[in-house]
Amino acid sequence: MPKSFLNDTSRCTACRGCQIACKEWKNHPAVKTKQTGTHQNPPDLGPYNFKLIRFKEYKMKTRVEWLFFPEQCRHCHAPGCKEGADAILPGAIIQDPATGAVLYTELTKKFTAQQAEDVRVMCPYNIPRRDPKTGMLTKCNMCIDRVQAGQVPACVKTCCTGCMNFGEREAMLKLGAERLAKVKKEYPKAQLLDADDVNTIFLVTEDRKLYHEFAERRETPQTQYAGLNRQELLSALGKPLRNLLG
Amino acid sequence: MTQHWIDIKNSNAILIMGSNAAEHHPISFKWVLRAKDQGAKVIHVDPKFSRTSARCDHHVPLRSGTDIAFLGGMLRYILEKNLFQKEYVTEYTNASFILGPDYEFKDGLFSGYDPEKRVYDRKKWGFVKDENGVSKRDKTLQDPRCVFQVMKKHYNRYTVDLVSQVTGVSKKNLLMVYEAFGATGKPDKAGTMMYALGWTQHTVGTQNIRLAAMIQLLLGNIGVAGGGINALRGEPNVQGSTDHAVLWDILPGYLPAPLATQPTLDDYNKAITPKTADPMSINWKVNQPKYAVSLFKGWFGEAGTKANGYGYDWTPKVEPGEEYASMFMFDRLYKKQIKGAFIYGHNPAQSMPNTHKIRKSLENLDWLVMGEVHLTETTDFWRGPGVDPKKIKTEVFLLPCSHRGEKAGTATNSGRWQMWHHKGYEPMGQSKSMGQIEVELFHAVRDLYKKDGGVFPEPVLNLDLDREYDPEKVAMKVNGWFTRDAEVNGRKFKKGDQVPSFAFLTDDGSTNCLCWIYSGSYPEAGKNLSKRRDHTQTPMQAKLGLYPNFSFSWPVNRRIIYNRASVDVNGKPFNPELPVVLWDGKGWVGDVVDGGGAPMAQQGGKYPFIMQTEGLAQLFGPGRVDGPLPEHYEPAETPLAKNPFGKQMSNPAIRWIASDMDKLAKNADPRFPIVLTTYSLTEHWLSGTDSRNTKVLLEAEPQLYVEMSHELAKEKGIKNGDVVEIESIRGKVQAVAMVTVRVVPFKVMGKTVHLVGMPFAFGWTTPGVGDSTNRLTPTVGDPNVSIPEFKASLVNVRKAAKITEIER
Amino acid sequence: MNISRRGFIKLLGAGTACYGLSRMGVDVAQAQTYAMSMKTAGAKEVVSICPYCSCGCNIIMFVKDGKFISSEGDPDYPVSEGSLCAKGAAFHALHVNEHRIVKPLYRAPGSDKWVEKDWTFMLSTIAKRMKDARDRDFKVKNDKGQVVNRLDTVMHLGSALMDNEECAVTVQMLRALGVYQIDHQARV
16 A cells, blocks of 8 residues: 655645755755745755745735645656656666655666656656756655655654645545545635545645646646557657667 | 643634744644644734744734734723623732822823933832732722723723724724634633734833733633743743843842842842732742842852852842843943953844944954854954954954754753753864853863952852863752751751752752752752653643643743632632643642642632732733833834824833934934834744854745835835845845735825835855844833834835845 | 653554565665665664754754764654754754854954964963953942942853753853843843
């Protein structure tokens, strides 16, 4: 039975404990940022930022809504990135059947920049980022080291309000349904995002479009070319494999 | 805090005002949200919509510096709608006391005001006494001179209309908050107030909190579970460092600092022993001489004898009425009256108001000793912006300090839990703990006195202070031990035995104790209660979320103070669902009860507020220097030309300083029409010394910003992300404009008042991030405690012509 | 028995730690590219307290061979239940930090730079400055002839960063020296 996250944004205070805990656990160095008129920093996910609180603010009819979105990899059941990577170099991206964690291995270093880009566009949530220094494709790995040792991921451990939860998928689905029923009373538009397809389930209180560009599933080659076999997909993508296989 | 963090979950209504709890005390929101899950109404009243507001039921924007108007309106509403808890108010507060003939309030001033000295004669505010010297009472609360009626009349002026016009809060919002919080006046409902620097950092700071406490008393919310008035304390150990009096005006345990008019211990003891003629008042402070003598005994050991007042004679005495708080200290330094300074873990060149003056003042030091972890704007003042090091004659000694994880000892959380932290590894490099440094420095001085002699050497030579700093041993002495064999309260003790609690401290030199409120934390050798990590609870405690066996809570492990007011006069809990304490016919069950003795209505019964001389809580407070009832005064710098509440514009007892560098904008100054409020943020800590130099935190919040409304930005032609210049009469600061819907213009007395907000965590020693926001703020302070008014001043804003302070 | 939450988590951990990816049908060669054990495995756990706000979150420091390697919230602290905010989560980075001052530094009058000095020099020179000031400016009586026993020309600021015990000895020693102009972050 895979594991799942439940990120209940109705409880998030954007304290960014998760964002920092992730960096700390992964020993990620700080990146240089600038103040540009928003609290969201760094501006986007990156090779040293697998977890990021996205901030959006709106003046609604009766009140201000400041929406916080603790962004991370969704650990899809049928990960588009893996499908893309398999077409290039099988084994570069793997999926742990025990946890459902989608894991990027050292083999992703063998991708060219363009191939890495091809894999990125396969992700409906725009999560993967290539580390320009090492060439490795990077993102959240569910803190697989911690999970194997019986602990929760660093971000979940740190969360102070119960926004982030982690456990057996069934338990998280149950918790999600309970929370949703409660949150809906205050926020009628509340919903669980793509709960059937992903292991990182977001509970949002407003229309998902309001959170950020990729809070919605985007069209990917995977969805465009659904049903194609590997060869067909590759030729559809039109990307050579010579460099890798040689 | 009167409560502890977990108790917030027991509230039915939570008013967060003067605090941005989710950002500055993030863990508090674990408990706020649990209360919300149970149906509690959570309201944030604050100038700016913050991460706190985002998780509250309501955010109510208010013009900074108008909290008394807002709360005064609430008090009026509670009385008008009869929402107060009658029995509580009549029996447990001074509502029924009769005011003497001299008390008067007119034209914004209380009787007894001396306009030249800007001080009140507080004797004018006394109560009428009976033939035994006990305050007269009218428990029907009908006497026109009783506190209840006088208070009612005072706040009758705080109408919703006027409050709305002054605060800029809509009438609808005012009534919504008043109704929601007023509903906790029912005996079985509790409301809590969470505040922090947003209430203290005003020229009326103390009165902000007093008015909040008055409302909580009227609603019967003090002492009960889920109630209280909760100061969310700041710095890692600001609770403990205040308890231990790293302050000029008090000695450890909140004993007053000795005055020049108190030459002997007897004089001092007399002054700190309040008297009451009422046999029902416990008047706990009558014990203060025992705590004072034990403190001096702890300082001077064997050398402290009856003949020298146990060492009292050797300690410094300050001038009555003179002020020595930091804003005054720096003024003395500016005027070259101070020559040497020790500064540990503190960055005044960044965090004090009017930092231009602070930075200039530092140049007047002959020598400066600093204990720090990082280079700061203070350690390096001699090479700051615009400073020529060649011209600075100050000799600077910078001592590397170890961090929390590199030392052992205790820190006290906001809920008064004294907790032990263990040493993880050896201090980095040659750094040492601040305690070790202080002790070594003292001994280096003492060695010189031993060798060469010197002026008034007795206290230096006779101090009972080990050469090695051993936190475990100091913790034992903080608790106190017997200095000789003695019998106290019928129990026999041997020399060297630990004192079981402060109830066993004596005024004859047979005990020592470095801070009486912590006595009981180390009651036996080997029994350091601050190290306890036991979760054992009774079912009653489990329901409350009370952990009596985890660490130690001062005083005497009491977790909710004033808990004696959570029961009726027969000892029955007002809220039977969540009792804090209850009288079971023989004794008290639950939390450690305040004081002792039986419930009030029984034989030998006692009043609940044991630290008050009269035993009752003070709705009318004659002890504050700026008035017995809080009154709305405008901040020292205000966008208004007149105070709509009365003729007196600002706090009549305001603390301010006359110097060529201390300027104030005039009322409604057209050059500076915008209100500035300053604050911190989750990712940084105060002046930013620690957080700016932790690069993962700087990554998340990299540079100084100023939050402003879209309306103001449009008026000024400023776009989100532009570098702008903020100017006050004292200086200019550059910051990145954050144009946001979270800040709104206020409608105040018919005109539009804009407000901007800025953090103060960014300084020049971190290149390109901006420099001290406090170059803008004024050196004016609250007259009771001299906390500066960081929260409301006047500025103007424009797009920066040339970017000089912010890296782009 | 009072089983701590931390203990409970460790019990769980012991049972599952041996399950590597190989047991789960994944190509071991690939899976080995992943850390098979936590970086904190085998480290000594020491409880400290977050040095920022007064929530007082207890923090577990993981120390290996005398080196501080990682930290996280202590689930046994009833207030935080193991959680931390951004600042608390950076506890390790705060400590193990290249920006820290690790040697005594001295700046001579008129100089434009810091110079490294040893502790002996610092302590003895500061003691001399302090004694000179005290001997020069100590006031036994004020203008009214009242005994005051104080030193008006030296001030002491800070610190709320100090532990209770550090505060206790600091106040004791300052008042003995006659220094009474004492203040700290309680006012800012």
